[in-house]
Structures are given as C-alpha cells and as structure tokens.
Amino acid sequence: MGVSLSPSSRGKGRRRSRRAAMAEINVTPLVDVMLVLLIIFMVTVTLPAVGVPIELPESRANPVEEVPDTVTVSIDGEGRIYLENEAVPVGGFPDALTAIGRGGDGKLPTLVLRGDRGLDYGRVMAVMGEMNRAGFTRIELVTDGSVSPP
Template sequence: MAEINVTPFVDVMLVLLIIFMVTAPLLASGVPVDLPDSRANPIDQQPDQVTISIDPTGTIFIGNERVETGGLPDALAAIDRGQAGNEPVIVLRGDRTLQYARVMAVMGELNRAGFSSISLVTNSSQSAP
C-alpha cells in the first residue's frame, strides 16, 4: 500500500513561508533611508500610493528610480494621476540626517505639482520626545 508522506512537504513550505515573511518588508522600499522616530499612529497602505524617498545625500527617488538634479518637477508631472478627484497618495520618506529645508523643498514641489495628500513616513517610537 503506497502512501504519500506529507511531512517533508509541510516542512519545506514552512521554511519558504518564513523566508518570504523576512524578505518581504525589505522589498517594499528599495532606497535605504534611516527614518526618524515618531509616536504617530500607523496609516494603511493604498495600492495607488507613490513613494518618494530622500536619501542621506539629498538624492530624490520616485519609487526606486533616481531623479536627476532639477528634474523633480518634470518627474512629478509624469506621475499618473488616475481618475479625476482620486489622485494618488504621496508617501514621503526622508532620512533623519537631512536638513529640514531639503524636505520642505520637496514638499513645496509636491504642492506646486498639485499633490495635496502627502504622508510622512517614520519609525515607531515608544518614548515621548
């Protein structure tokens, strides 16, 4: 009588599940940014959100694509706006070592391009400032 032993199959599937659970958060953001800490409540991710990252050197990335110096207005104009009245949420990730003026300059360009829904991403913190 031939029987299929499923124990090795289950073991392999559990190992693959653990590997994917560990690597999935690393794939979500390809630009290495040391985020500041905050006690803000987490927000839900949306499928049509656009991630803009500013690395420690001040280089701007839209998604994983580097934006050339002075090319942010053109890059923002190329973003798909979707349906009327349903613009994408902009998620801004800025390194903690950046000057405030650099982040505000990017936010000013976002506002100038017509994006009014901007979320700032931080790490969660347990202690009050």
C-alpha cells in the same frame, strides 16, 4: 512414459506471491518544499517595501491607514531624491512628478514622503513644495515609532 502437466494443474502446489500496490504517499518531500516556501515568504515579507536606505526620524504620531494608490518619494542622507526605487536626476523632479499621472478615477495618487533624519529641513520643504506645485495635495510623512516624548 512421461508425466505431462496440464496448464490448470501447473500452479496448484505453488503459491504465487504478488505484492499489493502501496497506497501510501511519502509526505517528507512535500513537507520539505512547504518549509522552504514558508521561509522564503517570511524573509520577503519582512523586507522593506522601498529599497532606499534611509534613517527615518522618530515620532509618537498615531499610525494612519495605508491607502492602496500611493507613490513613495524618498530623500536619502545626501539629499538625492528617489521615486519608488529609481533615482531622480538632478533637476528632473518636476518632470518625474508630472509623469506619475492620474489613476483610473481621475485622482492623483497619495505621495508618501520618506526623508532621512539628518536632512536639512529646507531640503524636505523644497521637495514638499515641488509636490504641491505639481498638484499633489495628499502627502504622507513616514517616521519610525518612538517610545519617549520629545
């Protein structure tokens, strides 16, 4: 005679251990990703807006409010002209200015002039004169802040 176990009596003496599902989230990878994104953001914000390396002159002038519709014109130490980050070919500055065009409101954008401190004053004035001749009347000059009066 054998003993048979019915299905209902099989699991009675044994305890079935089931692991409960974990309700926790491992936040370490999330923190790592957020720190990397923060570092990338901090590095890119501190980069200059225009990539032309220029040693700006110093001035104690009060800063002006930034206007959203601006185009940056830079003149490096050798006198080469850059429109935003693109070098303008020799003699092509008037054509580059006419290609800028008017905004949606029909106004010309404000030109922001960045000139190297070692430039000849005549070179800067020639560039500004060409800007005026092209119809640009709002021109801002960019300088570094200075703590001592001239």
